[in-house]
Amino acid sequence: MGNSRTEDAAVQAKLAGHRLRLLKEVFVTPPRQADPGRRARASTPSTPIRPGVLDHAAASVDEIITHTRAEVPRVSPAPRNDSVYQWALDNTRHLDPERQRALDAKIYQQSLEHALMMGDDLAIRRHSCPACGCWGLFWMAATQAAGCVNRHCADKDGRPNTWTLQQLAERHVSAANTARRNAT
Numbered sequence: 001m002g003n004s005r006t007e008d009a010a011v012q013a014k015l016a017g018h019r020l021r022l023l024k025e026v027f028v029t030p031p032r033q034a035d036p037g038r039r040a041r042a043s044t045p046s047t048p049i050r051p052g053v054l055d056h057a058a059a060s061v062d063e064i065i066t067h068t069r070a071e072v073p074r075v076s077p078a079p080r081n082d083s084v085y086q087w088a089l090d091n092t093r094h095l096d097p098e099r100q101r102a103l104d105a106k107i108y109q110q111s112l113e114h115a116l117m118m119g120d121d122l123a124i125r126r127h128s129c130p131a132c133g134c135w136g137l138f139w140m141a142a143t144q145a146a147g148c149v150n151r152h153c154a155d156k157d158g159r160p161n162t163w164t165l166q167q168l169a170e171r172h173v174s175a176a177n178t179a180r181r182n183a184t
């Protein structure tokens with residue numbers, strides 16, 4: 001059967017890498033000086049413009065490496081940058097679909113985390129609400145969850161439905177796999 005992954009998984013891994021690279025370029029490396037003749041000294045450490053970006057990037061890469069190594073103990077040396085996602089896909093091609101999907105969801109979740117760190121809340125709005133199906137999800141930074149604008153969208157105790165990034169990611173990956181199964 002070869003690779004059992006969806007094409008979407010490869011696309012999402014690429015997007016996650018792109019966002020991670022963007023995060024570091026835009027929010028860590030100082031912007032170029034207005035005077036092009038003045039070169040930045042090599043000894044000047046790059047300053048994170050947004051606090052926590054470097055830690056976030058390092059923790060994300062670590063998480064993917066740890067997850068992949070737990071699944072496949074004998075893997076090629078891991079890149080500690082945005083290539084880590086492609087590396088993870090490459091090293092897990094032989095795993096059964098269930099375990100591939102767990103990694104795909106983790107990558108998708110990280111991609112959303114990168115987007116939110118860049119202030120890109122629109123990444124959340126691309127998901128329909130898992131409960132009512134509307135397109136009114138919005139990000140609540142305080143609770144680190146997505147809420148639904150539909151005021152009738154509540155759980156059985158009457159509390160507004162909210163969704164974690166992990167839930168949105170697992171739902172996305174599972175929907176992509178269902179769509180592919182139905183297409184073949």
Ligand SMILES: [Zn+2]
Binds near residue numbers: 130132148153
């Ligand atoms: Zn809803």
